[in-house]
Amino acid sequence: MKEIEVRGAGDGVVVVTLARPEKRNAVSLAMWRELGRLFRGFGGDAAVRAVILAGAGGHFSAGADISEFAALRSGAEAARAYEEVADGATAAIRDCPRPTIAAVSGYGVGGGCGIALACDLRVGDATTRMGIPAAKRGIVYGPPDTGLLLRAVGLSAAKLILFSGRLLDAAECHRLGLLDVLAPEGSALRAAQALAAEIAANAPLSVAGAKLVLEAMARGEAEARAAEIQAAIGRAVDSADYREASRAFLEKRPPVFVGA
Incomplete structure (x- = not known):
């Protein structure tokens, strides 16, 4: 074992x-x-x-x-x-x-x-x-x-x-x-x-971004890591999962996220 x-x-x-x-x-x-x-x-x-x-x-x-x-x-x-x-x-x-x-x-x-x-x-x-x-x-x-x-x-x-x-x-x-x-x-x-x-079940890019921001803030690194944080925000907004969430909301169904 x-x-x-x-x-x-x-x-x-x-x-x-x-x-x-x-x-x-x-x-x-x-x-x-x-x-x-x-x-x-x-x-x-x-x-x-x-x-x-x-x-x-x-x-x-x-x-x-x-x-x-x-x-x-x-x-x-x-x-x-x-x-x-x-x-x-x-x-x-x-x-x-x-x-x-x-x-x-x-x-x-x-x-x-x-x-x-x-x-x-x-x-x-x-x-x-x-x-x-x-x-x-x-x-x-x-x-x-x-x-x-x-x-x-x-x-x-x-x-x-x-x-x-x-x-x-x-x-x-x-x-x-x-x-x-x-x-x-x-x-x-x-x-x-x-x-x-x-x-x-939630959007992986959103969860990962939330962890990134929270950890940076908790360690006092938000300013130093501003570019990394902004890139994570941008990836989420440009993702297929972001578009899927909007469609699912309008269609009144649970979204299916793929992490991209």
Whole structure:
């Protein structure tokens, strides 16, 4: 069994599953590398309209595989090399042009919480438990993961999560903003699939453009990326999908978008 499984869920939705249930899907260095490769590749695949990141066996991910640390993070230089790979995977998820959804059942802790935060949206259920126990392990979280936490929950909540290192239940995760959607128990993946299907049914150029603009604004890069944003707006207006949307509206039927 592969540690990461990829399958299509229909209508352009891809499900990426962390598949180490015996370790609550703790992420190995090899898995960090594969996550980076996969999510960088999705951006160039026009057939992909949305990506769901999930975990096997009732849990999302218990974080990085600490059992590897003695061998792979034995000193400052080795730790930096490890973090470069892990941060690269997180950045690939965050920067994927396709909309991304984390289906967080069970534990989404530490690095597992980080990769969930790298996704555009997070769906949980009554089993969800999330947190970042860095303060309990003598670790200082760096800017990449801390920045994702900050923009999801705000300054005060980020301080609460990092200072306390506590494990938060599903209701508290939803209240603070770690989860965007709270589904009934055991149905995080089903709810994520329903949300992904809803997104995938919309015009791909419009969704991609919205993500581009929102991310640029969130990072304070809207002015620097003005030409890129304007080009995305122009592509959407000149697209066959734009014309299809107008026809469908007049004909009182759902539009059928092709992403061009």
